[in-house]
Amino acid sequence: MTKKISGAEYPLAKIFSSDFDYVIPSYQRPYAWTEVQASELFGDLYDFFSKEKDETYFLGSIVLIKEEGKPLSEVIDGQQRLTTLTILLAALTAQFSGDLRTDFESYLREPGRASQGLKPKPRLALRERDMQFFADYVQGLKLSELVALDPVRLDNESQRNIRRNAEVFLQRLQTVFKGSTAQLCDFGAFIVQRCFLVAVSTPSEQSAFRVFSVLNSRGLDLLPTDIIKSGVIGAVAPELRDEYNEIWEELEVKTGRDGFAEVFGHIRMIYAKDKARRALLEEFPERVIKKVDSAESLVKSVIEPFTQAYLVAKNCTYQATSKAEDVNTSLGWLNRIDNSDWLPCAMKFLAAHPADSEYTKWFFERLERLASYMYVCAIDVNNRIERYARVLTAMEGEHSTVHPVSAIELADDEKREFVDVLQGDIYSMMARRRNFLILRLDAFLSDGAAKYDPSLLTLEHVLPQTVAPGSQWAKWWPSVADQMRWVHRLANLVPLNRRRNSQAQNFDFDKKKTAYFAGKKGVSSYVLTTQVLQKATWTPADVQSRQGDLIDVLRKQWRLEA
Structure with missing residues (x-):
């Protein structure tokens, strides 16, 4: 047959x-x-x-x-x-x-x-x-x-x-x-x-x-950028063609072929300020190339500066005499988010304001907050694109430390939505979202020097998900309604570097701290977990108080007061 x-x-x-x-x-x-x-x-x-x-x-x-x-x-x-x-x-x-x-x-x-x-x-x-x-x-x-x-x-x-x-x-x-x-x-x-x-x-x-x-292969078939290159370099003045071809190829080597294609998608967003509805090969000439005076200008004034900005944003390599560490910290957290919709705003800013480190710090702190809000609250891609488009539109005009881009600030209703989600059932979030939130909170509580490997992270409950009759937990938590209200919320979750013995999840509090939460030296890599190790009891009042403290930290650090 x-x-x-x-x-x-x-x-x-x-x-x-x-x-x-x-x-x-x-x-x-x-x-x-x-x-x-x-x-x-x-x-x-x-x-x-x-x-x-x-x-x-x-x-x-x-x-x-x-x-x-x-x-x-x-x-x-x-x-x-x-x-x-x-x-x-x-x-x-x-x-x-x-x-x-x-x-x-x-x-x-x-x-x-x-x-x-x-x-x-x-x-x-x-x-x-x-x-x-x-x-x-x-x-x-x-x-x-x-x-x-x-x-x-x-x-x-x-x-x-x-x-x-x-x-x-x-x-x-x-x-x-x-x-x-x-x-x-x-x-x-x-x-x-x-x-x-x-x-x-x-x-x-x-x-x-x-x-x-x-x-599903990722072989070296022609990418849209290869076809775009043919048209662009072909339109460059003959005596400049070799020079511009070399610029193009050097940028592609620095980003990688797939990264370079991603850059072109982000440039399309910077110009179009809406979601792509057709292939990049169709949209890039219409939405970008037609708006640029010449092929030479496209390479030198658009593709080259935006690609360099992309590399800085992706690799967290912003350089300045001051505030560089703060900017790169914000970029590090932005890169932990599982979408790259924030990159066009980052690229546009870095291409235009590379020297103003004070304003750059201000901008990226707010971009990280905006991206974190949309990530933690599971804002869908269409609403994310629309929200970032408002920022890109505002960036078309003059802006500086004196007159910053106000569109990047969270609106009062966005702040309220963010706080409502932070107060809710965190454990039921998609794992990457809840892990991002927990690590971000832990970083806010530390001096900022902590480095995290999310591949090692697991979240565990202090109050166990199943309370055994007659246990210490049952005495501290006699109300099933209280158990259900607090078990999956922020205050009851602690990060660990690896999953411990599953039987230990239901140990009484003192034994659980030593056998389950503490590391080999009796301490934890995480501030959030260390705080729990210092607690003598874990009652509803303890958890409620801790919840208030943690939410206050997030409100302060992300500036969420409406």
């Missing part, structure tokens, strides 16, 4: 049809998309739906083991997208009733047709551990019951992600469409008719993995 590879672009109406019967193999990782990715997907779809009335939206590709003419499709790549799109379609379907609900429900479940030998069944079967959960709550449209479940009591992270993302989609649909059936239907029609996936299929497992490897 010929192991033919086929690929075609299909609308979601076809992707979620009887032509495909998706199965997620047991060896695949669990469903891992969090509310951040779900919010970004919804934001991207709604933004495109609102502004591009006739264009089609490309969602990427999926790789399947699938025999031609047979629906069974083993998903090698694309399960995160297929699962999230199914949750979104379920959230949409739940808004409808009658024939409209039946229509949209057919994208979640095969209704079955006896004449064609099709039995009723879900269109997507997750890994065995989550399959029934997903079929019952999502594909069975029991979304209200799903959202009402206590996430702590769910079996695994995958199910918690499913529950939270369903909640996110339901909230966003309600916020945006306010119950308008007609508008919801239009949005649903856009998703199934104008949103496309490329399905790459082969009957051979070996071939499917080869396709997956090629699609």
Whole structure:
């Protein structure tokens, strides 16, 4: 049999049809998309739906083991997208009733047709551990019951992600469409008719993995910057071409090929001040090159200074006779954030104000605070881009220490939102966000000299998540409501360099401090943990007092008084 590879672009109406019967193999990782990715997907779809009335939206590709003419499709790549799109379609379907609900429900479940030998069944079967959960709550449209479940009591992270993302989609649909059936239907029609996936299929497992490897390889194929370079250097005066080509190549060596491509994306943002909706190769000439007088000016006055600023920001190598350490400290924390949306603002500032160290310190302290607010509060990418665009717009005018860029300051409502999140359930945040917050707080409490390796970090509860009857904890914490109120909050969490013996997590306080929290020499690498080691008791009053103290530190250091 010929192991033919086929690929075609299909609308979601076809992707979620009887032509495909998706199965997620047991060896695949669990469903891992969090509310951040779900919010970004919804934001991207709604933004495109609102502004591009006739264009089609490309969602990427999926790789399947699938025999031609047979629906069974083993998903090698694309399960995160297929699962999230199914949750979104379920959230949409739940808004409808009658024939409209039946229509949209057919994208979640095969209704079955006896004449064609099709039995009723879900269109997507997750890994065995989550399959029934997903079929019952999502594909069975029991979304209200799903959202009402206590996430702590769910079996695994995958199910918690499913529950939270369903909640996110339901909230966003309600916020945006306010119950308008007609508008919801239009949005649903856009998703199934104008949103496309490329399905790459082969009957051979070996071939499917080869396709997956090629699609995800990071080889030295042409990058957009290579093609842009051809046009730009070609437009330079012939007698200057060698010089400008050398400048270009030196910058690319310093940043690396991928880093250089990232620089061009950030330059596009500096000029366009909005989210990219098309490929860089299409947008860069239109949004940047056309606005610059000449190819020579583009290289010397745009690409070179912004690339140098990018290297300073990424490598934390700001130099000045004073305040350089403070600036590089702020840059270090900015680089710990798991998105680079802050970089265009940093690049624009560093390219224009490299010598004013006092103003540079002021600016980067506030950029770090703004980026930290959006990171800790899980602000989605569209709102992040819009917020940074306001800063970039304000930076177009003259600004200095005397007249600083006020747009970079947190507004009062942003400060209130930040404090509300800091006061809430920290442990349930995505691990990287909560670890960032804990380390940032620990740095505020130290003299600033501490260096942290987040790969070694684990967060542990002082008051354990499970309080044993008759224990010291039960005497100090007789109220289950108090336990639930405080267990996951900031005051009850301590950073450790590695996970200790899991049995020690439920030790009484004195034993827990010595056997679990203290290092080999009876001390901890972290100020937050050392403070707990000095406590004699850990009652609700102790935790409440500590919570107030820690929030006060964050309020002061991040200047969060509204």
